[in-house]
Amino acid sequence: xxxxxxxxxxxxxxxxxxxxxxxxxxxxxxxxxxxxxxxxxxxxxxxxxxxxxxxxxxxxxxxxxxxxxxxxxxxxxxxxxxxxxxxxxxxxxxxxxxxxxxxxxxxxxxxxxxxxxxxxxxxxxxxxxxxxxxxxxxxxxxxxxxxxxxxxxxxxxxxxxxxxxxxxxxxxxxxxxxxxxxxxxxxxxxxxxxxxxxxxxxxxxxxxxxxxxxxxxxxxxxxxxxxxxxxxxxxxxxxxxxxxxxxxxxxxxxxxxxxxxxxxxxxxxxxxxxxxxxxxxxxxxxxxxxxxxxxxxxxxxxxxxxxxxxxxxxxxxxxxxxxxxxxxxxxxxxxxxxxxxxxx
Amino acid sequence: xxxxxxxxxxxxxxxxxxxxxxxxxxxxxxxxxxxxxxxxxxxxxxxxxxxxxxxxxxxxxxxxxxxxxxxxxxxxxxxxxxxxxxxxxxxxxxxxxxxxxxxxxxxxxxxxxxxxxxxxxxxxxxxxxxxxxxxxxxxxxxxxxxxxxxxxxxxxxxxxxxxxxxxxxxxxxxxxxxxxxxxxxxxxxxxxxxxxxxxxxxxxxxxxxxxxxxxxxxxxxxxxxxxxxxxxxxxxxxxxxxxxxxxxxxxxxxxxxxxxxxxxxxxxxxxxxxxxxxxxxxxxxxxxxxxxxxxxxxxxxxxxxxxxxxxxxxxxxxxxxxxxxxxxxxxxxxxxxxxxxxxxxxxxxxxxxxxxxxxxxxxxxxxxxxxxxxxxxxxxxxxxxxxxxxxxxxxxxxxxxxxxxxxxxxxxxxxxxxxxxxxxxxxxxxxxxxxxxxxxxxxxxxxxxxxxxxxxxxxxxxxxxxxxxxxxxxxxxxxxxxxxxxxxxxxxxxxxxxxxxxxxxx
Numbered sequence: 001x002x003x004x005x006x007x008x009x010x011x012x013x014x015x016x017x018x019x020x021x022x023x024x025x026x027x028x029x030x031x032x033x034x035x036x037x038x039x040x041x042x043x044x045x046x047x048x049x050x051x052x053x054x055x056x057x058x059x060x061x062x063x064x065x066x067x068x069x070x071x072x073x074x075x076x077x078x079x080x081x082x083x084x085x086x087x088x089x090x091x092x093x094x095x096x097x098x099x100x101x102x103x104x105x106x107x108x109x110x111x112x113x114x115x116x117x118x119x120x121x122x123x124x125x126x127x128x129x130x131x132x133x134x135x136x137x138x139x140x141x142x143x144x145x146x147x148x149x150x151x152x153x154x155x156x157x158x159x160x161x162x163x164x165x166x167x168x169x170x171x172x173x174x175x176x177x178x179x180x181x182x183x184x185x186x187x188x189x190x191x192x193x194x195x196x197x198x199x200x201x202x203x204x205x206x207x208x209x210x211x212x213x214x215x216x217x218x219x220x221x222x223x224x225x226x227x228x229x230x231x232x233x234x235x236x237x238x239x240x241x242x243x244x245x246x247x248x249x250x251x252x253x254x255x256x257x258x259x260x261x262x263x264x265x266x267x268x269x270x271x272x273x274x275x276x277x278x279x280x281x282x283x284x285x286x287x288x289x290x291x292x293x294x295x296x297x298x299x300x301x302x303x304x305x306x307x308x309x310x311x312x313x314x315x316x317x318x319x320x321x322x323x324x325x326x327x328x329x330x331x332x333x334x335x336x337x338x339x340x341x342x343x344x
Numbered sequence: 345x346x347x348x349x350x351x352x353x354x355x356x357x358x359x360x361x362x363x364x365x366x367x368x369x370x371x372x373x374x375x376x377x378x379x380x381x382x383x384x385x386x387x388x389x390x391x392x393x394x395x396x397x398x399x400x401x402x403x404x405x406x407x408x409x410x411x412x413x414x415x416x417x418x419x420x421x422x423x424x425x426x427x428x429x430x431x432x433x434x435x436x437x438x439x440x441x442x443x444x445x446x447x448x449x450x451x452x453x454x455x456x457x458x459x460x461x462x463x464x465x466x467x468x469x470x471x472x473x474x475x476x477x478x479x480x481x482x483x484x485x486x487x488x489x490x491x492x493x494x495x496x497x498x499x500x501x502x503x504x505x506x507x508x509x510x511x512x513x514x515x516x517x518x519x520x521x522x523x524x525x526x527x528x529x530x531x532x533x534x535x536x537x538x539x540x541x542x543x544x545x546x547x548x549x550x551x552x553x554x555x556x557x558x559x560x561x562x563x564x565x566x567x568x569x570x571x572x573x574x575x576x577x578x579x580x581x582x583x584x585x586x587x588x589x590x591x592x593x594x595x596x597x598x599x600x601x602x603x604x605x606x607x608x609x610x611x612x613x614x615x616x617x618x619x620x621x622x623x624x625x626x627x628x629x630x631x632x633x634x635x636x637x638x639x640x641x642x643x644x645x646x647x648x649x650x651x652x653x654x655x656x657x658x659x660x661x662x663x664x665x666x667x668x669x670x671x672x673x674x675x676x677x678x679x680x681x682x683x684x685x686x687x688x689x690x691x692x693x694x695x696x697x698x699x700x701x702x703x704x705x706x707x708x709x710x711x712x713x714x715x716x717x718x719x720x721x722x723x724x725x726x727x728x729x730x731x732x733x734x735x736x737x738x739x740x741x742x743x744x745x746x747x748x749x750x751x752x753x754x755x756x757x758x759x760x761x762x763x764x765x766x767x768x769x770x771x772x773x774x775x776x777x778x779x780x781x782x783x784x785x786x787x788x789x790x791x792x793x794x795x796x797x798x799x800x801x802x803x804x805x806x807x808x809x810x811x812x813x814x815x816x817x818x819x820x821x822x823x824x825x826x827x828x829x830x831x832x833x834x835x836x837x838x839x840x841x842x843x844x845x846x847x848x849x850x
Contacts, residue, residue, distance in 0.1 A: 213719075215712050222703060225692035231651065232681070232689050233703035234672030 019334055020287060020298070027329035034325065035318055045318045052311020053304035060191050064263070065275075066303035071200045071255035072281030073299030074207055078248045080290030081211065082223040084134075084241060085145050086248045089278035091152030092130050094159045096122035096253025097260045101177045101267035102167070104184035111183025115261060118184065119199075122257035123250035129155060130249020131242045138238040144245070160269050175269035186262040196258035203251060204296050211292050220244060224290060252278075280306070283331050302327055348410065349374040349537045350395070350506055355404035357390050364390040365401070366561040372506075372554075377528055377538045379548040379569070382558035383581055383778030384749050388541050391558070392508055395539070396428045397421030408506075427499025428508040433491050437484030442466040444483055445498045469501055475527060488636065489520030496527065507531065508539045513547060517636055518806060518839035525551050543778065545574040546807070557581055582780050592790045595814040598627035601662050601678070601798035602648070602767045608656035609643045609822075617643040619822040620657065625798040627766070630789065632813030632830075633802040636842050640822035641802050642684060645771055648800075649681045650674040661767055675704060680765035682756050684772045684802070686749075690756040693745030697737055698726035700744050701759050733758040734784075750781030757788060768792050771802040786812060806835050806842075820844045 032042035053062050072089055079086045086092075103118040133148035164175045171178070186194040211217040219240060223230040231237050255277065260267055280302050288294030309323035352370040356363070365387045372378045382388050393399045395406065397415030406413050408424055415421040418428075435444050442463045451461040466479045475493050483491060492512060499507055509528075513521045528538055528551060540552055548555060549569060557565040557580040565580035602625040609618035618640045625631045635641050646652035648659055650671040658667045661677040669677065683689040691700050702722045705711050710721050726740035735754045737747060744755055753773070760768065770789060774782040789812060793799050803809050809816055816828045818841040825841050 213716055215707055215715050215717060218699070218702070218706050218717050222692055222695060222699065225695040225699075226688070228689045229692045229703065231671065232649075232683060234670075234675050234707075236670060236672060 023333040048312035049308030053308035070299040076285035077295035088148035088152040091155030092126040092252035093256040097256030100257030126253025127250030134245035425505035427504025442479040606657035610655040632809035635819035
């Protein structure tokens, strides 16, 4: 036998198809099999998802869905880039949404100014709440994975109480706040699209810039690569964790505010959580392992998939839950591959 | 060679494109102490794990007492009389000595472990082998040397006829090492065979009968220890001749640059890990901090560089009190630091060499301005350092996790020396490195000292401490027992101090 393998063969042996593409392909096959087993036509289901998401008329819908989802993707991706996990997106988003509903109702003044105040207030309140989880870890040793998740429940519960009792809308009697004055709502771009889309797009660009070009981004990446190395190199880990969680929570708060000020015009109990943007965003971030460009793409992909799911449910007998199944399979497949690579 | 106990013929093991063992032949006679030597990456560990059944060879045969064997697992190998003592002990610290020894091979009575028989068997074995150990002692409370004895007993309890000892002396004091050699000789005299894997030349010269030297996965030399010299072994290992001694002029120390005053690090509950340590390292000298691992050296260094909070005392750099300062501020004040654990502290394996080399310099010019990173500057700096220190790497974009231990350490050394900080703390700078890389790093440390820097060298390797230091401190149970000028230090006196014997009044 030849002792030294051919260089070409070695290169081929080392070549691996990109994990994400393979995972998506694999998920499509499994999903197709599921659809087929339930007696429907997989090709038709996928075609409906595709056109439902990307046909010209449906694009605004997809973008509208993508705005909060990509926002929540960034919420998860920023800490993940540094090896931290923020599981409290739900609570932070709810705090942002509630603050954004309350400020315009009580703060008089010119509309755009009030809207700006509402957005900023939402970001700061949610950011501080998220930073609390980091403080719990650095000061008291509560793992952030746990503290961020557990802090989410009281926030959601208290917000629910507030809109059921003290701030309940007396006109409808439903668990929701009164309507936000029209002047303080986000500007409409066209049809269902509003300025919120631009805000999230701008934030995405800022995140990309910070990640690639700034000292803070470098330090966060190094923390993600090896937290002990970052500490040894002089990164102030405690302060970094607080700042990163503040940024992450602030974006979650903005997402809540954008939904309230841009499409629902009031804080409705549970309405922010039903679409589970937090969890889709977390999955998208995991898919890219926190790398922002990849995470944003994954977020867009999931948004398209989910919007397409609505179309598929309308046009065929396949329920839209299939798209959530596809999403999960993609993640599971990636996790398996990572595990396999680590072992070998 | 009398009778062949173990033969390996034409062993080939590939990891992807890498050929870890390339038609290796190994012949070991019964009752022989046989050294397997080679630089890192030469294929020693691969060969040993094949012989112990942890890995299967792609080609080749293993013959045990003339019969071909195929080990599918370590249990298989043990059943054929192989035993291995790993560098990191595989013992349960919370269990007693006898429980550890019989684990997995317990004498039974029905469904129950026959505790009396087990304990008795162990006590008996220890007495017969003259390996003094209390069968009822809890392993976690034993010294490292005794734990190693437990590992050897564990192998003997399973009737091991061939013992593989992987770097067994790395954690021992010189006296413990001599004890181990004693045991090895006795076992060999009984007809047991010992495979001794090590980097340390003087140990090979002192105890082995034969040496097999590997380089790049191949056997390059087979020698009788009595008929060779340390220099020849090194030449076989490296393929060139390497200076084994460090040349340096007498020290001309200047002002103290690194000081600790009554520095204390408490532990949870027990004795302080670092107990009121005072030390002073002056410009232009290398101070060696000797001691058996686990006597507070790590904690002392962490407290000096700012990775650990002080529970008392002060730390000074260049005369400035840095007791309350964090890592970044202390680096600013003038500390460069090569940590003990280069893979988990000193580098980010998944990150590129460029990023690894930039760490600590990434906040200010020339690598960053007003919070913005200059990637071109980072790349240029990385290229320059890689060339200057001769790091073998494909490109500065490649992750450092792909490097060998020696090359990874060169990355750490390159980064820390380029700080040109007045104080350099080098912790186990050559642990696990081969002769060539060790020589390189030793030369760098001496050059730093000659340039007027204060170097604190922490090492468990006495020969390294003796070769490099101008002054030697010995640490034992959190305290500094002695401060010995290099001329008056010997392996013997230091060894006694490392074992906690008070210095005789001199």
